[in-house]
Amino acid sequence: MKNDSTTVYIFPGQGSQAIGMGRELFDKYPHLVRQADEIVGYSIKELCLEDPQGVINLTQYTQVALYVVNSLGYLEEVRQKGVLPDFLAGHSIGEFNALFAAGAFDFLTGVEIVAKRGELMEKASGGGMAAVIGMPPEKISQFVGGNGNNRLSIANLNSPQQIVIAGPKEDIEQAIPVLKKNGAEMVIPLKVSAAFHSPYMNDAAEEFRNFLGQYRMAELRIPVISNYTARPHQDKELVENLSLQLRSPVRWTESVEYLLEYSNPMFIEIGSRNILTKLVNQIKTEVNSIKGLTEVK
Structure with a gap:
């Protein structure tokens, strides 16, 4: 040091x-x-x-x-x-x-x-990702993975208030209103070609x-x-x-x-x-x- x-x-x-x-x-x-x-x-x-x-x-x-x-x-x-x-x-x-x-x-x-x-x-190709803002990972896990849509998973744990999810594009689209309804401040689809880190x-x-x-x-x-x-x-x-x-x-x-x-x-x-x-x-x-x-x- x-x-x-x-x-x-x-x-x-x-x-x-x-x-x-x-x-x-x-x-x-x-x-x-x-x-x-x-x-x-x-x-x-x-x-x-x-x-x-x-x-x-x-x-x-x-x-x-x-x-x-x-x-x-x-x-x-x-x-x-x-x-x-x-x-x-x-x-x-x-x-x-x-x-x-x-x-x-x-x-x-x-x-x-x-x-x-x-x-x-x-x-x-074929998958997608979205950034979930303002929702902690433990709550996101209620809707993503084994506890929710098991075709989606957490891909990036960027900060306590910024988590990225990944999976099939249609599942991402369906998850956006659900996450917003349950407390996410924003859910932003990312411009990527696949479900990276999943x-x-x-x-x-x-x-x-x-x-x-x-x-x-x-x-x-x-x-x-x-x-x-x-x-x-x-x-x-x-x-x-x-x-x-x-x-x-x-x-x-x-x-x-x-x-x-x-x-x-x-x-x-x-x-x-x-x-x-x-x-x-x-x-x-x-x-x-x-x-x-x-x-x-």
Whole structure:
């Protein structure tokens, strides 16, 4: 730890993409961008800055774009500050940025892995997702999963007040009025092509596990919090947990709660829209509220 504080770099996932992202980075790392372009077969800079084909929101393109921009952002952050973080964490595809930063694989290997992941997830079409705002997960569980519609499941535990559900699109549509009637402030359908982080990704997860088996991951130099376990990755379980991540909930709330146990944690988001920073602040508020109630008692 540095100066009695804990530095945590966090990387956002899908939903954080925007035209213009990476504008200040591409020309600083032209050799990496050129090599990444050769792997995927198109200009990532053009995709991010102009998106002439209108594909930046398609999963197979989104994930590559975010991985490249977030990775370059991390390199620039370290170059400017000259300090490595104490912990790394990322949301869904952002977890691969955290693993790159920790030394699990080099930048170009990460491009290959993420391109395959995006391709597999794009192929698993037919499902949908929706963000449920203002309803705690234990109440959502009354209507989703074994206690309710068992074709729906919780996919992202983003904060105490933001939970994402996944499943067949028609089931999502039927669940929206039910959740609103029972206390949800909002239920927002997400622009995704499939039910990510749910059992509907089982086939993609298995194929991704086999693909990852081609690579030899290096030992992590910095602890990375796993989306699947909400605890630091163990080197020997890395490939298994990354495949399970595709079909299991992203446990972001628990991940942040774990990091909040360390001395004066400082969360730095590598991205332009502060999406994860807002979630971290919501989680901090909830944790502090619970602590306050406990202290009063």
